[in-house]
Amino acid sequence: MSTFDAAPTALIVHAHPEPGSFSTAQMTTAAQALRDAGYRVDVLDLYSEAWAPVLARDEFAPVEGHFKPQAEQRRAVKDGTLDAAVQAHLGRLLAADLLVLSFPLWWFSLPAILKGWVDRVFVMGGVFGGDYGLFGDAALAGKRAMLLFTTGGSSASFRPGGAFGSVDDFLFHIHRGMLEFVGYQVLDPVVTYGPTRMTDQERAAALETVRKSVTLAAADARTTVR
Ligand SMILES: Cc1cc2nc3c(=O)[nH]c(=O)nc-3n(C[C@H](O)[C@H](O)[C@H](O)COP(=O)(O)OP(=O)(O)OC[C@H]3O[C@@H](n4cnc5c(N)ncnc54)[C@H](O)[C@@H]3O)c2cc1C
Known part of the structure; x- marks a missing residue:
């Protein structure tokens, strides 16, 4: 185990369509x-920059015949022909020691704009596959990632046996299938359950809880895993 010599970088990828949302306030609190x-x-901020989430054929150099998205990603990395927006975001991703995905929970998952960011920026050949392997051999091994999100449901509904089931169960596809897959060590998620049903006082307290949780996670993330 070693610690960072220089100031570490955190990349927060935020996906909420309303700048006045609680989710955005939570992101601002975490950033501070x-x-x-x-x-x-x-x-x-994906909505602010009108990020295009759809991985499509036309973002690659002309493809003749059968279009295989990951083969095209590998080819584009090798040839230096990645779409300019994807290349820019990939550069910011690779430069970050800590990745924070900030969002409201939609259908037990990421909003489409953020899922589409993962589709397009977690590029085969750029963060896994090609010269890299998977999981511990992927490009982001040794770095940390964390989910920061809000829900509509109450905390009770997300407990094992609750109406929505255990939060850990449905985060698996993000934690294991996206973040660990490209090498990250995943930190505990920071969640505010049901901010729409809180009083102003409760929301202020929830933001203070977010500040404390992120401060603890930041200390944890300053220790590299290899
Ligand atoms: C398509 C879709 C699918 C969904 N699927 C699910 C699901 O699967 N599971 C689930 O549980 N929920 C689901 N939801 C609900 C969703 O997760 C919640 O509505 C959302 O997480 C609430 O957070 P918010 O930031 O959007 O709240 P907001 O409504 O933006 O904010 C709540 C309140 O906080 C106030 N606020 C903003 N800033 C501050 C501040 N600084 N201090 C104090 N108060 C502030 C706002 O003014 C508002 O009154 C879904 C919603 C959609 C649209």
Whole structure:
């Protein structure tokens, strides 16, 4: 185990369509907590920049015949022909020691704009596959990632046996299938359950809980895993 010599960088990828949302306030609180913990914070606000989430044939050099998206990603990395927006975001991803995905839970998962960011930016040949392997051999091994999200349901409904089931169960496809797959060590998620049903006072307290949780995660993430 070693620690960072220089200030570490956190990339927050935020996906909420309303700037006045609680989710956005939660993201701003987390960003400040990370700065206070010594991080350089890079915020990528997907709705603000009108990120195009659809991985499509026409973002690649002309493809003759059968279109295989991951084969085209590998070819584009090798030839230096990745779409400019994808290349820019990939650069910001690779530069970050800590990745934070910030979003409201939609259908037990990421909003489509954020899922589409993963589709297009977690590029085969750029973060896994090609010269890299998977999981511990992928490009982001040694780095940390964390989910920061809000829900509509109450915390009771997300307990094992609750109406929605255990939160850990449905986060598996994100934690294992996306983040660990490309090498990250996943930190505990920071969740605010049901902010729409809270009083102003409860929401202020929830933001303070977010600040404390992110401060703890930041200290944890400053230790590299190899
Ligand atoms: C397509 C879709 C699918 C969904 N699927 C699910 C699902 O599977 N499971 C589930 O549980 N939920 C689901 N939901 C509900 C969703 O997760 C919640 O509505 C959302 O997470 C609530 O967070 P928000 O930031 O959008 O709340 P908002 O409604 O934006 O905010 C709540 C309140 O906080 C206030 N606020 C904003 N900033 C601050 C601040 N700084 N201090 C204090 N208060 C502030 C706002 O003014 C507002 O009154 C779904 C919603 C959609 C649209």
